Amino acid sequence: MRRLRSRLALVLLCAAYTASLFWVFTRSEPVIRTREVTIYFAHWQIERGPPDGINAAIKRYEELNPRVRVVQLQIPGATIYPQWMRSNLAGETGPDLMEWGAWLPGQKDIPARYFTPLTSELAKPNPYNRGTSQEKIPWLDTFHDKLLAPKRDSPDPGQIYAVNITECTLRLFCNVELMKEILGRVVVPRNFDDLRQILAVVKEYSRKTGRPIAGLAGSRDTTRAVAESVLVAPLMGVNQRLDDAGFLYLYNRQMLAAYLAGRWRYSEPAVLAGLQLVRETTMSMKPGFIQLRRDDAMIEFLRGQALFFFYGTWDATSLRRLAPFKIQPMKLIQAMPDDPEVGRFVVGQGGEGIGETALSMYLNKASRHPAEALDFLKFLTSVPGQQLFTDASLWLPAVNGVSIPEEIRNFRDYQEGLSFGQAPYDALGTEVSMNWDRNFYYLTGDNGSAEKFAAAMDAAMPAAMRTDLNAELRATLVLVKPQDPVIVGWAGLPGERARIRREESEASQTMSEGLALQMELQLEAMK
Amino acid sequence: MRGLSVYPARKFLPLLILGPLLAAGAAASADPDRAWTALADNRPQDVLRQLRPDAPSRADRLAWAAARIGAQPATDGNMREAEAVLVELEQGTDELAAEAAYLRARIYQLHLNEPDFAKAAQLYAGLAQRQPGSHWAQLGLVKLGLLKLYLLPDVSGPGADRLAAAEVLLARIQEPLLRRDLNLQIGQAGIALNQPQARFLPHLIAAEQAGGVTGNAQEDLIVQIGVLSERGGDWARAREYFEKYLAAYPLNVRAYAIRRKLAEVNHRLAQEGRP
Incomplete structure (x- = not known):
């Protein structure tokens, strides 16, 4: 009886093993479905609204792109974000897409060191705008203010490093x-x-x-x-x-x-x-x-x-x-x-001008999935992506062609008049x-x-202004120097795209170099 | 278990381990663009891992030198190592030799802890003398122009014409985009160096007309030409650029002020009988 039981157990074991093999080789799927690519999207907008808006866009994006998962990281802004951002970027563990602002104390050098310019991408239409009023329009021109702040805050006058998600006043x-x-x-x-x-x-x-x-x-x-x-x-x-x-x-x-x-x-x-x-x-x-x-x-x-x-x-x-x-x-x-x-x-x-788009998102140079990260950014700033964002967050969209909910429509009722861009006397x-x-x-x-x-x-102020102008100069030089090997790299590569990138890099490096020399001249004159 | 001897597996173990590595190595060497791509992506350390300064190919040695310049730490010792390779590479008459000479000048201008601007200027000038048609010589003339404008002026003192030396170089640049870049720099330097408007405004106009200025620089340039023309009393030119601005950036924060200015210059032109 005992021997029979052992044999029965062995037979059952073999049957279970065979069934398992059959299952594994014919119809198994992971217990938890995973996607090939995960991209991380980090920001400090933890107020009510934006996380919901971004989640709505992510949900739709993941439906359209089954191989990509987007993870939203909400990092408290005032004191934690700058340190968190700096340490992750330095350790090459930063998220693929990150928010950055020119007013963050001591972070002026970040775009030049760690982010990728988006200028050439912005010159092309956003594919997610197909079938909308913004179809065939260059991505840059779909933004309500044509990305005023990313242009102004760029360490390099010839390049644009960010796209914006919303508009604020x-x-x-x-x-x-x-x-x-x-x-x-x-x-x-x-x-x-x-x-x-x-x-x-x-x-x-x-x-x-x-x-x-x-x-x-x-x-x-x-x-x-x-x-x-x-x-x-x-x-x-x-x-x-x-x-x-x-x-x-x-x-x-x-x-x-x-x-x-x-x-x-x-x-x-x-x-x-x-x-x-x-x-x-x-x-x-x-x-x-x-x-x-x-x-x-x-x-x-x-x-x-x-x-x-x-x-x-x-x-x-x-x-x-x-x-x-x-x-x-x-x-x-x-x-x-x-x-x-x-x-x-x-x-x-x-x-007030026409308001200014904000919540600037940057593409990390060290991103492991730059193509997917850029693609998500395009979706989020497309008419359909922005409609989802706006409806769920009740924050203004950054792009044209989005229907604005009644509750926030008057945010775009701007005072017309003289404006001089930035010049904030409190935060130079x-x-x-x-x-x-x-x-x-x-x-x-x-x-x-x-x-x-x-x-x-x-x-x-004399000492403070001097320190700040020196910081501007350093941030510009951080951008200028690495461009030399980059230009050599583009020059070595074949094709039209490489030629255009080389020409853009040469032009923007010369512009930045000119700015740096002007700042040096000004600092030297004031010694 | 002895029947299931592991001997065959043991026999092929080195192959199993080395095979993929060899395959990877073979794949790497089959891609000649790998080093250029790494440089273009600003990953000089990857190039230094791939290549050696004594690589048989001149192109590989150039890529190594460029990576040495870009890699951290950017010490003078590392720059000297790169320069040694570049000195050898510039002994030729092809484009690669010109590129090496250009990079060598860049080391002296920008990458040494204590730059040697005079030496950089001498290297740019030498390159332009030897290979005037090379792209790298032409780009070098743009950089030489910057040196002449800000750091190595041929003339100094109040009232001195600080733009003339760079203008001489402009005449030697045949590539339109590089001419545009130097025009733009002469124009902006004219403002920074307090030169008369008549000396620098034509350079800004030439740069704008060449086209292709990217980023905020293009928008700034159009406003700037309009406003400076207005200040100089050239109402027609001011109107042209204000209209151009409003066509391109009708909603921008500066549009309100530009519309007011446009109305003003139109009024002036009408007064002069030139509506």
């Missing part, structure tokens, strides 16, 4: 119920003086009722946004004066060099007027705001402790989903020539930016003044 988000309670009705400010009056009424209302209500929700981050907006109008004349090149635009390197050459100062009247506007607006924030971050300001607003929250439309989805009250986005109109305080410095209506470089924050207490509070702040800035 700054808006004054208003707590409608609170405004009705304080003002009796909804008042949309038509100019800066209107806003000034509203903020004064809020202050008085808070004093009378004893309720802690601020005009503007306060934080270091939102203050920067306020400053960059209100400084534009009074400083337009200074910008025009400094524009030797005739670009109607000032790059950071030009502002830094002009400061070193003694051509502008924080303590000159027009800049002081702009600083006075910054002081006025920040005086309607609660005390101690400079120690707080964006999230703190948002909480203050959501608790009904501030009438306005001034920041980017990138926060609109979070605000809508989290606020227990109705929110109305309004424009912060810049001071006009008839402004009673600073009008004499204002040369015309300040404008890492050192300038740090000094702005460090000295900001001179500008605010009962003991602060525009004059005290300007004096502190002008005392620190």
Whole structure:
């Protein structure tokens, strides 16, 4: 009996083994389906909205491309992302696609070192736009602003390194119920003086009722946004004066060099007027705001402790989903020539241009799957990909031809007027930016003044501006030097594509070299 | 188990191990573009792993030298090693010799810790003398132009014409794209060096007319020519470039200001009877 059992067991074992072999060789599939290629997409937009939008696009992309899997990595931005990005890029373990921003402190060299230019790809139509209004249009021209920021932030004037996923602008988000309670009705400010009056009424209302209500929700981050907006109008004349090149635009390197050459100062009247506007607006924030971050300001607003929250439309989805009250986005109109305080410095209506696309995504040079990563980027920035992104995130699309949901349509209602591109007087470089924050207490509070702040800035600036211009120079040289072997490489390869790449590389290297020599000249002249 | 002897497997073991390696090696040598591709992809270390400075092929030796220049650490010692190979390669009259001579000049201009601009200029000039029609000699003239504009001016002092030396080189460049690049550099240097507008604006116009400027540089260039023409009182030229800008970038942030300027120059032209 025992022997029979052993034999039965052996027979069963053999049968099971044979059946397994049959299964394995004829119809087996992996227990967990895997795809051949995995690409990683990293960004810091962890607000409500974008992760949903990107997931919607990924889902559709994976349906269209069964061999590719896309993994979205959401890395907290303010403090973690820069270190995380730097260490992964240095170790060649970085994701295939990464977000980067020119304002990240100490990260200016990243595109030149680690990212691949997309210029030649951008000259061709995006294949995912077939059958849409953007079919046959070069990829670059499908973007609403033709990639203003990636062009401006490129370390190399002849190359574009990124494509953008969304479009943002700054808006004054208003707590409608609170405004009705304080003002009796909804008042949309038509100019800066209107806003000034509203903020004064809020202050008085808070004093009378004893309720802690601020005009503007306060934080270091939102203050920067306020400053960059209100400084534009009074400083337009200074910008025009400094524009030797005739670009109607000032790059950071030009502002830094002009400061070193003694051509502008924080303590000159027009800049002081702009600083006075910054002081006025920040005086309607609660005390101690400079120690707080964006999230703190948002909480203050959501608790009904501030009438306005001034920041980017990138926060609109979070605000809508989290606020227990109705929110109305309004424009912060810049001071006009008839402004009673600073009008004499204002040369015309300040404008917002056409908004600016943002959330810049870069292709990692060390990507193991550059073709697939680029292909996903094309899908995400195609009309169908952007429609999915916009509908799920309620963030504006970056490309033309996308139907914009009703809730966010007025974000594209831009103020037309003069604009001078970047020239953010608070953030010309890492050192300038740090000094702005460090000295900001001179500008605010009962003991602060525009004059005290300007004096502190002008005392620190010669060294800070010099350091920042040197950083610009280093970032340019990082790009120039490796181009020599790259050009030799393209020259050695046959074919039309290689010839075009060589010519592009030669042209952009010469342009960057020229810029580097100009910066060296400026630094040398100021020794 | 002895019947299932492992001896045959043991016998072929070296072949089993070496076979794939040999096959891989054979595949590698069959692809002559591998080193160029690695250089073009900015992977000089891969080239240094593949090639040796004494490789039999001149092209391989050139690729090795280019990779040595690009690889980290970029020490002067490494540059000298690359230069030794390039000196040998430039002894010829073909395009490869010209390429080697060009790269050698680049070492002196850009890659040494203490650049030697005078030596680089001398090498560019020598190359242009020996092989004037070579692409690398022509590219070298563009770089020599940059040196003349910023670092090795023939003249100095306030009021000196800092552009003339580079303009002389321009006349020797036959390749249209390289002429365009030097025109653009002379134009931009004219602004940086505070030269009279009449001296540098024609160079910017020539660069724009040559076409093919990429990235933000093209947009900047069109605005720049329009604005500088307006400042110089050349209303017709300003109108031409403002219209060109608005046709190409109707929605850009600068379009509002350009529209205002266009209206102004049209008004001026109308006043002068040239609507």
